[in-house]
Amino acid sequence: MERKKVYLLFSGGLDSIIAAKLLKDLGFEVIGVHITSPFFQKNLEDLKNLAKELGINLEFIEAGDDYLEMLKNPVYGYGKNINPCIDCKAYMLRKIKELAKGNIIATGEVLGQRPMSQHLDAFRKIEKLSGLKGKVLRPLSAKLLPQTVYEEEGIVKKEELLDLKGRSRKRYPEILEKLKINLENLPTPAGGCLLTEPIYAKKVKDLMAHDELTWENVKLLKIGRHFRIGDCKLIIGRNREENRFLRKHKKEEDCVLWTPSIPGPTALLRCKKTPESSFLKIAAEIVARYSDAKDRPSVEVAVEKNDKLIDRLTVKPNFNTEEFSIR
Numbered sequence: 001m002e003r004k005k006v007y008l009l010f011s012g013g014l015d016s017i018i019a020a021k022l023l024k025d026l027g028f029e030v031i032g033v034h035i036t037s038p039f040f041q042k043n044l045e046d047l048k049n050l051a052k053e054l055g056i057n058l059e060f061i062e063a064g065d066d067y068l069e070m071l072k073n074p075v076y077g078y079g080k081n082i083n084p085c086i087d088c089k090a091y092m093l094r095k096i097k098e099l100a101k102g103n104i105i106a107t108g109e110v111l112g113q114r115p116m117s118q119h120l121d122a123f124r125k126i127e128k129l130s131g132l133k134g135k136v137l138r139p140l141s142a143k144l145l146p147q148t149v150y151e152e153e154g155i156v157k158k159e160e161l162l163d164l165k166g167r168s169r170k171r172y173p174e175i176l177e178k179l180k181i182n183l184e185n186l187p188t189p190a191g192g193c194l195l196t197e198p199i200y201a202k203k204v205k206d207l208m209a210h211d212e213l214t215w216e217n218v219k220l221l222k223i224g225r226h227f228r229i230g231d232c233k234l235i236i237g238r239n240r241e242e243n244r245f246l247r248k249h250k251k252e253e254d255c256v257l258w259t260p261s262i263p264g265p266t267a268l269l270r271c272k273k274t275p276e277s278s279f280l281k282i283a284a285e286i287v288a289r290y291s292d293a294k295d296r297p298s299v300e301v302a303v304e305k306n307d308k309l310i311d312r313l314t315v316k317p318n319f320n321t322e323e324f325s326i327r
């Protein structure tokens with residue numbers, strides 16, 4: 001089979017830029033594949049512009065429910081926070097494999113650059129888990145790695161690839177110059193992986209512990225202050241934009257709490273069943289604490305469901321929120 005197409009895992013970071021340009025200059029048709037999810041958000045327009053500048057095609061694949069299933073129980077565990085890097089890479093490569101249909105699959109990984117997922121043993125595990133043993137080309141470190149099937153078949157020549165190792169970026173200026181990559185002219189999509197952030201990781205763990213890990217709930221993790229009250233989750237908007245977002249994303253069974261007689265936040269109370277009155281009271285007390293009337297002895301909090309007022313509670317602002325706070 002004449003394999004001239006390369007499906008490259010494309011994050012938009014420097015290493016994937018170098019891999020794309022290197023392979024393109026060697027005469028391959030490069031198709032960058034970017035996996036999207038609320039966990040690793042990049043500006044898609046920036047990515048499209050970057051691909052255009054590099055002269056490569058770009059495909060997007062949205063991580064599905066199978067990503068969440070993997071996240072709950074990764075074969076090779078988590079990194080420092082809730083980042084299942086080896087399983088995550090294998091997931092991404094499995095998705096690319098479906099698209100690549102036997103063409104070359106490549107990544108911009110550098111040997112020894114990251115502690116969990118970029119050492120030889122991790123590369124082997126990723127390939128085994130994705131069913132791509134010997135079929136992942138890593139052009140940035142290829143000279144230091146075992147032969148891939150592409151090198152064995154003579155489709156790719158090892159000597160034309162690189163021998164980068166470790167975290168140092170000392171050799172990058174020389175490589176960029178050789179490949180005629182001018183970073184100043186390229187859009188650089190910002191954004192890292194939220195699963196590596198400690199506070200975010202706690203919120204994901206909380207969803208897992210309560211069997212609530214769905215994309216719908218994940219989308220709310222970046223919004224507001226988060227509290228756990230029994231089997232209820234309370235999210236309090238921190239500004240007008242977040243207040244609006246929470247209202248817009250409420251579900252039929254959610255309660256919306258707000259302070260009708262004084263400026264204050266909008267809050268979403270999401271429970272598995274109708275919230276116990278004691279949970280509702282605690283939620284109202286926390287909402288009162290973030291209102292403009294927090295210094296008053298009591299604050300009125302309205303409770304809505306399906307856009308209908310269902311309760312009005314007069315509560316004392318609760319400043320002792322530590323036991324409920326998820327952070």
Ligand code: SF4
Nearest residue numbers: 040083084085088193
């Ligand atoms: S840092 Fe995040 S996106 Fe990257 S491999 Fe790890 S879990 Fe996946």
